[in-house]
Amino acid sequence: MRVHDSRSVARYFLTQPIPGSADGKPMMVVDVSVKGARLELSEAIDPGSAVHLLVDSQQGLIEANATVLWCEIDELRHDGGDDRYLAGILFKQREPAIETLIAELTETQDAVLIEDFRSEDRYTMTSPLTGAFGDLAPVSIVDLSMHGARVELRSRIQAQAGGTLRFQVDEQTGPIDVFASVAWCRPADNEMGFAAGLRIDGHEEVIRKAVHRLCTRAEARIDTLSLRRKFDAMRKSLPQREHARTA
Numbered sequence: 001m002r003v004h005d006s007r008s009v010a011r012y013f014l015t016q017p018i019p020g021s022a023d024g025k026p027m028m029v030v031d032v033s034v035k036g037a038r039l040e041l042s043e044a045i046d047p048g049s050a051v052h053l054l055v056d057s058q059q060g061l062i063e064a065n066a067t068v069l070w071c072e073i074d075e076l077r078h079d080g081g082d083d084r085y086l087a088g089i090l091f092k093q094r095e096p097a098i099e100t101l102i103a104e105l106t107e108t109q110d111a112v113l114i115e116d117f118r119s120e121d122r123y124t125m126t127s128p129l130t131g132a133f134g135d136l137a138p139v140s141i142v143d144l145s146m147h148g149a150r151v152e153l154r155s156r157i158q159a160q161a162g163g164t165l166r167f168q169v170d171e172q173t174g175p176i177d178v179f180a181s182v183a184w185c186r187p188a189d190n191e192m193g194f195a196a197g198l199r200i201d202g203h204e205e206v207i208r209k210a211v212h213r214l215c216t217r218a219e220a221r222i223d224t225l226s227l228r229r230k231f232d233a234m235r236k237s238l239p240q241r242e243h244a245r246t247a
Helices: 096-107 204-216 224-246
Strands: 011-022 025-033 036-041 050-057 060-075 084-091 111-113 123-133 136-145 148-153 162-168 175-187 194-200 220-222
Touching: 011 036, 011 096, 025 096, 036 060, 050 096, 060 096, 060 204, 060 220, 096 111, 123 148, 123 204, 136 162, 136 204, 148 175, 175 204, 204 220
Parallel strands: none
Antiparallel strands: 011 025, 011 050, 011 111, 025 036, 036 084, 050 060, 060 084, 123 136, 123 162, 123 220, 136 148, 148 194, 162 175, 175 194
């Protein structure tokens, strides 16, 4: 993340996940914002489906209705235990009880602002998303984040070069044009063409809507490896934060 408000709302990592249920199935809330949350579950839930949440907070039971944006395997268990899944959900309406919960958790420092870690989620395309970059077409968009994209193309492009990245998810969202600059370019892993990393600034809301639509259409999924690295980094930092508060 470049700045704290690069998302439409702040999101908080919970130092102690909060238990609850999604449509009666056990889950844990691992991070939360006023617009949505990330859940850890032992069973997968379908992207695009509606779920009824019950969150068992210390202040009482909180109910909320939400839409599932994505769901991905997080950990496969080979010892007979339950597999673990991560899912992203979006609340269907404003939930004052969630806002109160966030305020209470941040006051007790049981919730950590995720933007403090200067990282963000990446979403990998599950099917080719064809677009154009500047005068180059077609290019294949491999993944997207709020501030970047990874593309594959036929010819090399120079670092720092700029141009318009154009693509379309569907007729409902319409054409999407965002300005991007080349952060790096190297031969593709398959040795057919090149891969390039693009930096996108100032188009967070446009990209967010595109990612939302791609996820609900099962055409993009979160990069759980980068997500796990972020969670691990947060957890490792927590004892240091605790020591800093009590020193």
